[in-house]
Amino acid sequence: MSVPISGMTGFARCEGAMAGWLWVWEARSVNGRTLDLKVRLPQGQDSLDPLIRDGAKARFSRGSFQVSLSLKRDTGDEAPELQVNQVLVDQLLAAGAARVASGQVRAPDWAGLLAVRGVVTIADDVVAEDAREALDAALRQGLDTVLDQLKAARVAEGAALATVFARLFDEVETALAAATIAASGQVAALQTKVARRAAELLGSTLVDEQRLAQEVAMLAMKADVQEELDRVSAHLADGRALLAAGGAIGRKLDFLAQELHREANTLTTKSATLDLTRIGIELKTTIDRLKEQAANAE
Numbered sequence: 001m002s003v004p005i006s007g008m009t010g011f012a013r014c015e016g017a018m019a020g021w022l023w024v025w026e027a028r029s030v031n032g033r034t035l036d037l038k039v040r041l042p043q044g045q046d047s048l049d050p051l052i053r054d055g056a057k058a059r060f061s062r063g064s065f066q067v068s069l070s071l072k073r074d075t076g077d078e079a080p081e082l083q084v085n086q087v088l089v090d091q092l093l094a095a096g097a098a099r100v101a102s103g104q105v106r107a108p109d110w111a112g113l114l115a116v117r118g119v120v121t122i123a124d125d126v127v128a129e130d131a132r133e134a135l136d137a138a139l140r141q142g143l144d145t146v147l148d149q150l151k152a153a154r155v156a157e158g159a160a161l162a163t164v165f166a167r168l169f170d171e172v173e174t175a176l177a178a179a180t181i182a183a184s185g186q187v188a189a190l191q192t193k194v195a196r197r198a199a200e201l202l203g204s205t206l207v208d209e210q211r212l213a214q215e216v217a218m219l220a221m222k223a224d225v226q227e228e229l230d231r232v233s234a235h236l237a238d239g240r241a242l243l244a245a246g247g248a249i250g251r252k253l254d255f256l257a258q259e260l261h262r263e264a265n266t267l268t269t270k271s272a273t274l275d276l277t278r279i280g281i282e283l284k285t286t287i288d289r290l291k292e293q294a295a296n297a298e
Contacts, residue, residue: 003247006298007157008032008063012149017074018138019131024070025139025146029154031295032064040068048139055147060154061248061298067146069139085119092116154298161297165243165253168290172236172260175283176229179267182276183225193272225276228267232283235260250297257291 008031015024039052052067092113099105114120239256242249264287268280 002245004155005158005162005243005246005249006060006151006154007161007296008154008250008298009157009296010150010153012146012153014142014146014149016138016142019134020074021131021135022072022074023135023139023142025067025142026070027065027067027146027150029060029063029065029150032062035060035062036064038066040066042069042071045069045071045139047136048143051140051143052147055143059147059151062250063154063298069143071139083120084114088116088119089113092119158297161293162243162246164293165239165290168286168293169236169239169243171286172232172239172283172290175279175286176232176236179225179232179276179279179283180229182273182279183229186225186272186276222270225267225270228263228270232260232263232267235263248298250294253294253297254291257287257294260287261291 008029011026011028013024013026015022017023035057037053037056039049041048048069056065056067093108096105096108100107235256239253242252242256261284264280264283268277268284271277271280
């Protein structure tokens, strides 16, 4: 049974509410040579970091990922609860008492004390102990959901890529068939070319037919592209097998495209006819597109 091909681009969002808190998970991914993960979490939620990394490794093999969590108290229409740090207020009053008593400074007013950083805090930043367990469970479930959604988005992209790969392999096969036919005319083209060149050089002088045949034979050996055609055929079969097996095939397809490009280059270099040269160039164009698309597959 084949495994779905996965792309590397996707976005997912999951939100919910629990124990008086609102949370939103977001996860996105783009192309990457390795599995690169960046995490952004609210203060006090660092324990989720290893869960995110383990979850990503269990679902993905490569890509550049960003996973973030936003968390805020669900206050409805109520104003947020303010808390005054009375200990800090007392420390500030005690620190300035001597100078106030000596008349060096005026006694602080309440507005001035409240403006000191740390005196007033908002209760939204603190999760009550009785709510923490329920909230943690909800956040973990939300994390699983958003990572599963991201995986589904990448698999959907992979399905589209599979169609593209299949079409490109068909184009390679068509070019291979045309190249095989064109290659069969290599010897005749060389005979014509050598005979014409000999006539240009020797004029009315009789041409040594045996020497002419030897020259054509040597050139034909150099222009023989059967090995290249056979290797293109083998690489094509390997590519279709990869596509059928599915899974993380991006790197394998990239390597296969490099090998196909090498054979197409040699085919074009050895060509003795315009038809075979044209087919070789078209084949290289198709292979370049295959390589570009392979970079999008996991």
